Amino acid sequence: MKRKSRREFLQEAAAGVALGTVAGIPGCAPSKPTARKLLEASPMIDFDRSYFTWTSQPYVPHPHYVNDGGMTQGAGSVRDVRILYDAKCDITNHSTGQVEELFLLHPCLSEYTIPKRGFFMVPTSEFRVVFSRSHSIPIAKLPSSAVETAEPRPHKFASTRFTTRTHGRYTRLSSASEVIEATLAGKPLNARTTHRDDARGYTLSLEYPVRTINLNLEEGLFQIDTGPTPLPDMNGWDGTRLKRVFLAFVASSDFDFAEFILRREVEPSEADKKWLFQIRGKWRWELRDPKNPPPGHPRRPAWPVTYNETLRLNATNEFFCAEI
């Protein structure tokens, strides 16, 4: 088979959209994207160019642990950490109008910083945070029906910087055919999923890059499947702050619903615990005085995770494409 050039491939595909090859199916009619200027307050976030940076307080050695926080440079050292955004969620309190912004940051593995060799902590665990402007919000390890004891923690950084970049030119896509057309044109896409609960007095607005999208041109269909996103557990919301956030992938094939799949921990088999929990190199929980451990020592190693519980929300999905 002779391979088509990229241009030929996409032109042929785009022609299929414009022709609306199955007449009468909604979302398949030829249309031009509507260039609508959005509110200045909510421009399309450029996630692949947005960073959170913190500067730590000078390091104070832990009273019990030699390798506390993975720091290897000793007392007084100051660390800056810059992490890319993965997704964002705003929670609006209807009564007060207050908006709590949550930023899901990109993960890494837990590490020692900054040595020359031996970076990874083994057993490994994921380092992944959800930050509001003032707090770190715990990420759930259990299903939504299970209660967890973790609490939000106020930032103790010396300083923080949120560099939220936005696309200079972007277009709101108001039909399936516009979503399809923008996808085939190679334009970056974001989705904004908004769920309003009047009884409980809040609105959630998630914004995330659409990294995977399926299309059926002939029938004018699309389906996104992307993530992760920070999905708040509103059962623990006190009107201002959450107790935890679920890490969730989101899928949708329309403008009026979103299906989420929530992440949780899973206990590994006894056979696999033997290699999975084996310490190699420095031990994160090595005590200064083995005879004087703190309560709860040592912490259980992290378990693997899976996505299992699903949650469907009636929501409004808005799609945006960047003009690049």
Added chain:
Amino acid sequence: MIDFGRSYFTWKSKPMQRDPYYKYPGGFVGREGAEHRVRIQFDAACTLTNDKTGLKQELFLLCPCRTEFTIVKDNLFQIPNGEFRPVFGREFNVPISSRPSSEPENLRRSKLSDRFADYSIEVRNIEGTKERTTPEQVIEATTADELMNGQTTYRDLQRGVTVTLEYPIKLINLQQKEKLFQVCMGPVPLPDLATWDGVCVDRMFLAELAFSEFDYIEFALRRDVEASDKEKGWLTAVRGRDRLELHDSNRPAPGAAPSRPNLKAYNEIISQKVSTVILSATAG
């Protein structure tokens, strides 16, 4: 410098055909003859160069999604659920390992032209890049919130192959006073050079990476983990459509039934002498 956030792999499926055994092959829920297009963003890239011939094989790790039924209005996610994450090149699909590097697997790369009716690769680049060759320059680029990519190169002299990884630097630590930096992020597609045959490899590892100097790197490789027996009840329970539902339950597909998704963990650590170049550009 690849603009990973604006680079995509797009394929067009072959017209859907009725599978002789399974009701939802590949998770597709649609009429026979339907064609799907799928666009996925790049996560990272790996180029294999045959040192003798100079021929290059570019491979792209694509962003993950969860296994799904397409295109439907309800029960979109497959339960039990797994990750869908491919490594596609310009010519090949190279499978991702689920085992430690010491264990061979019966994996073989396949031609994308056999799998798809058509496909296209859109690699966008960022202009105006600068090489950052000292810790001071890396610190300067980071604190200026510049876009940064790493390009890590190493050679296998015995096999005659050079590997170049390119990846966006999504997480970086600095200690400005001591003029130190440390990149820790991933994943990247790491080739299993034991399967190199002069053209390409037959197995990739998914790896996180970390380094604090330009000539040395460590990778943490991902592999499958077995769940405990007490978790398997809910973990393997089907909800909604069953991806493995048969047309006729009395007529199973020959051979072993396809396995359900497994858990994953990063465990094996590999160190490597390398040459890493850090590129940066203003966000524009």
